[in-house]
Amino acid sequence: MVNQAISPLLQIVDLCVSVEDQQILKGVNLTVNAGEVHAIMGPNGSGKSTLANSLAGRPEYSVVSGEVLYRGEDLLALEPEDRARRGLFLAFQYPMELPGVRAWQFLKAAVDAKRQHNGEEEMSAREFDQFLKDKVSQVDIDPELSRRNVNEGFSGGEKKRNEILQMAMLEPDLALLDETDSGLDIDALRIVSEGVNKLRNPSNAVVLVTHYQRILNYITPDFVHVLVDGRIVRSGGADLAHELEEKGYDWIREMVS
Amino acid sequence: MSTQKIISRNTSSDDLASDYKWGFTIDIEEDAAPKGLNEDIVRLISAKKEEPEWLLEWRLKAFRHWMRQNFEEPSWAHLSHPVIDFQDIHYYAAPKTKEDGPKSLDEVDPELIEAFNKLGIPLDEQKKMTGVAVDAVLDSVSVATTYQDMLEKSGIIFCSMSEAVKNHPELVRKYLGSVVPYTDNFYASLNSAVFSDGSFAYIPKGVRCPIELMTYFRINAEESGQFERTLIVAEEASYVSYLEGCTAPMRKSTQLHAAVVELIALDDAEIKYSTLQNWFPGDKEGVGGVYNFVTKRGKAAGRNSKISWTQVETGSAITWKYPSVVLQGDNSVGEFYSVALVNNYQQADTGTKMIHIGKNTKSTIVAKGISAGKAENTYRGLVKINASANGAKNFTQCDSLLIGDQCGAHTVPYIEVKNPTAQMEHEATTSKVSDDQLFYCQQRGIGVEDAHYMIINGFCRGIFQELPFEFAMEASQLLKVSLEGTVG
Numbered sequence: 001m002v003n004q005a006i007s008p009l010l011q012i013v014d015l016c017v018s019v020e021d022q023q024i025l026k027g028v029n030l031t032v033n034a035g036e037v038h039a040i041m042g043p044n045g046s047g048k049s050t051l052a053n054s055l056a057g058r059p060e061y062s063v064v065s066g067e068v069l070y071r072g073e074d075l076l077a078l079e080p081e082d083r084a085r086r087g088l089f090l091a092f093q094y095p096m097e098l099p100g101v102r103a104w105q106f107l108k109a110a111v112d113a114k115r116q117h118n119g120e121e122e123m124s125a126r127e128f129d130q131f132l133k134d135k136v137s138q139v140d141i142d143p144e145l146s147r148r149n150v151n152e153g154f155s156g157g158e159k160k161r162n163e164i165l166q167m168a169m170l171e172p173d174l175a176l177l178d179e180t181d182s183g184l185d186i187d188a189l190r191i192v193s194e195g196v197n198k199l200r201n202p203s204n205a206v207v208l209v210t211h212y213q214r215i216l217n218y219i220t221p222d223f224v225h226v227l228v229d230g231r232i233v234r235s236g237g238a239d240l241a242h243e244l245e246e247k248g249y250d251w252i253r254e255m256v257s
Numbered sequence: 258m259s260t261q262k263i264i265s266r267n268t269s270s271d272d273l274a275s276d277y278k279w280g281f282t283i284d285i286e287e288d289a290a291p292k293g294l295n296e297d298i299v300r301l302i303s304a305k306k307e308e309p310e311w312l313l314e315w316r317l318k319a320f321r322h323w324m325r326q327n328f329e330e331p332s333w334a335h336l337s338h339p340v341i342d343f344q345d346i347h348y349y350a351a352p353k354t355k356e357d358g359p360k361s362l363d364e365v366d367p368e369l370i371e372a373f374n375k376l377g378i379p380l381d382e383q384k385k386m387t388g389v390a391v392d393a394v395l396d397s398v399s400v401a402t403t404y405q406d407m408l409e410k411s412g413i414i415f416c417s418m419s420e421a422v423k424n425h426p427e428l429v430r431k432y433l434g435s436v437v438p439y440t441d442n443f444y445a446s447l448n449s450a451v452f453s454d455g456s457f458a459y460i461p462k463g464v465r466c467p468i469e470l471m472t473y474f475r476i477n478a479e480e481s482g483q484f485e486r487t488l489i490v491a492e493e494a495s496y497v498s499y500l501e502g503c504t505a506p507m508r509k510s511t512q513l514h515a516a517v518v519e520l521i522a523l524d525d526a527e528i529k530y531s532t533l534q535n536w537f538p539g540d541k542e543g544v545g546g547v548y549n550f551v552t553k554r555g556k557a558a559g560r561n562s563k564i565s566w567t568q569v570e571t572g573s574a575i576t577w578k579y580p581s582v583v584l585q586g587d588n589s590v591g592e593f594y595s596v597a598l599v600n601n602y603q604q605a606d607t608g609t610k611m612i613h614i615g616k617n618t619k620s621t622i623v624a625k626g627i628s629a630g631k632a633e634n635t636y637r638g639l640v641k642i643n644a645s646a647n648g649a650k651n652f653t654q655c656d657s658l659l660i661g662d663q664c665g666a667h668t669v670p671y672i673e674v675k676n677p678t679a680q681m682e683h684e685a686t687t688s689k690v691s692d693d694q695l696f697y698c699q700q701r702g703i704g705v706e707d708a709h710y711m712i713i714n715g716f717c718r719g720i721f722q723e724l725p726f727e728f729a730m731e732a733s734q735l736l737k738v739s740l741e742g743t744v745g
């Protein structure tokens with residue numbers, strides 16, 4: 001029996017994933033402990049989103065081999081919704097639009113699903129209203145957005161902020177943020193980062209995929225990993241991000257080849 | 258019980274040539290007419306209802322007109338079904354309770370109450386608070402109308418068609434067949450000949466009906482046809498919102514339902530007519546189910562009048578239905594909001610007709626079709642702008658949503674414009690519930706089945722918004738029930 005208290009929050013062992021018969025991840029190893037922030041960087045097309053989406057269980061990403069333990073439990077055996085209910089959250093690089101579906105209704109269904117999983121009662125409409133209001137002000141998002149249809153007609157930046165609102169409402173244990181900083185204006189970047197920082201606590205962890213050092217000025221990572229061609233080729237501390245910003249990826253490519 | 262005598266015999270078209278009237282000689286003990294249709298049956302129905310002579314004559318004319326069509330149903334719709342044997346159907350069945358006729362809701366069939374509750378429309382106290390007057394039509398006979406007193410005070414008449422014929426013959430005679438004549442189409446002729454009951458509503462001049470009027474239809478008897486006739490007249494500057502709910506229990510054999518609904522709106526009057534149709538759709542293999550051939554038409558006769566149809570159609574094996582508006586008065590408005598959901602082997606050919614005659618008339622059509630399983634869904638709509646209709650406007654939007662890859666969606670818009678000032682807008686889309694959308698929901702902890710319902714409900718939002726709140730809740734419940742086991 002695995003002792004959940006001492007096992008890492010997330011343990012990825014030699015993960016290989018292919019998309020449409022093309023292998024994208026070629027043996028990823030990564031361990032994330034509670035309380036940590038990990039940044040994943042790497043060139044376009046190197047497999048960052050593939051990693052995040054396979055952890056969330058997206059159907060078109062098929063795991064060829066390898067193992068992923070989430071709090072000691074086989075994550076890959078779970079349906080996507082069960083992963084979510086257990087506290088795994090993915091902020092999408094490209095959030096989907098749900099025409100006609102009210103954000104309010106969507107968020108309530110999500111919150112209730114998690115509560116049900118935890119053996120709690122569904123929230124009353126009034127309770128939920130208050131909860132939503134609190135979170136909306138916490139992440140400083142336009143309250144109007146939560147009255148509209150999910151992401152329908154939202155600007156790129158609004159979609160990203162809406163992902164953070166959802167994250168705030170679901171209070172995940174493991175948050176995967178896939179380029180949440182891309183497409184945000186300077187103020188929004190600060191607001192989103194502050195939102196993430198407010199949610200941090202010793203029992204949860206954040207894995208953020210980014211191309212830019214600037215978000216890391218707000219959210220200081222404990223580790224920075226570089227993903228190139230489906231493998232983590234280098235890991236380091238916050239300094240590594242600065243180094244990458246200065247030098248680009250070529251020197252790393254050269255080192256590994 | 259009044260006992261009529263009747264000679265049972267088949268009628269041929271030859272018989273129709275003569276004006277021979279048959280006598281009544283056979284005892285009818287039970288409250289079901291023998292199978293088949295002939296003039297005697299028409300007379301029986303009329304006699305049972307103690308109708309005036311003019312109505313019998315009207316029925317007979319309709320019957321003769323129907324007979325001349327030689328059992329040839331219209332075949333232009335995108336529907337396929339075995340030939341209907343019109344002589345293998347009971348054309349009249351009254352529920353056993355009819356004789357002692359329930360005087361109050363307490364006496365209404367508990368099964369009916371149960372059905373109401375299942376649908377979330379309790380027929381009891383709760384209703385009083387939400388303000389819905391209910392007239393339940395069970396096997397063609399109207400069994401209960403609530404709130405009579407309250408309505409009478411404001412001069413509104415809301416009763417079964419039979420009662421209207423008895424108590425308000427001048428109104429019925431004036432308006433019956435004035436929008437849908439008995440010659441209109443095959444099923445309308447049949448209905449005119451044999452209609453057994455239905456609802457009648459009359460809103461006097463300047464009165465805004467304070468509550469929703471509702472009729473609940475249920476087909477009970479096996480191998481029986483149901484032929485309701487509904488007539489709503491809104492006098493000048495009046496308003497009424499009318500709801501119609503339909504269910505039928507599961508049956509192995511198919512059942513025929515051919516209703517006619519006529520609406521008349523005079524100057525500045527508005528009629529809002531909402532339908533939730535949940536007749537038995539047949540089983541998963543397509544056995545049984547209701548054949549639903551319905552003629553619904555409103556005449557926006559007066560200036561600034563408005564007629565609005567909202568329908569959520571989830572039931573029936575076959576749906577053939579085109580709620581229409583004749584926009585006769587200047588500035589009159591016609592609207593059609595529809596969700597038609599088909600699953601398994603269901604087929605729907607439904608849509609609307611907007612006939613613009615008056616000046617500056619305006620029509621809006623929003624039709625949403627959802628197809629699942631092996632079902633076929635067709636939107637068929639006509640927008641006709643007559644030469645007289647200066648400044649007419651139409652907006653049409655048809656959206657189809659497909660679930661799975663064995664179903665079909667078809668859009669057949671007909672447009673006839675005879676006035677160059679007309680403005681026409683048409684939009685059409687076909688979409689699927691995408692895997693990406695589903696995954697997005699799942700990633701937030703929402704199960705696949707709930708995610709489907711959520712997305713499908715979102716697709717229908719614009720239509721559900723047109724329904725009274727309670728009906729909207731029920732509509733979304735109906736979608737869920739109809740799709741059970743199909744998604745997820």
Ligand SMILES: Nc1ncnc2c1ncn2[C@@H]1O[C@H](COP(=O)(O)OP(=O)(O)OP(=O)(O)O)[C@@H](O)[C@H]1O
Binds near residue numbers: 019020043044045051
């Ligand atoms: N659904 C898919 N169908 C086909 N190919 C895909 C799919 N998803 C990813 N790929 C391919 O897999 C590779 C890795 O894609 P991925 O999205 O993981 O890259 P990334 O590191 O997130 O890049 P970026 O920085 O541009 O977001 C790319 O070559 C991409 O084209």
Ligand SMILES: [Mg+2]
Binds near residue numbers: 093179
């Ligand atoms: Mg990416």
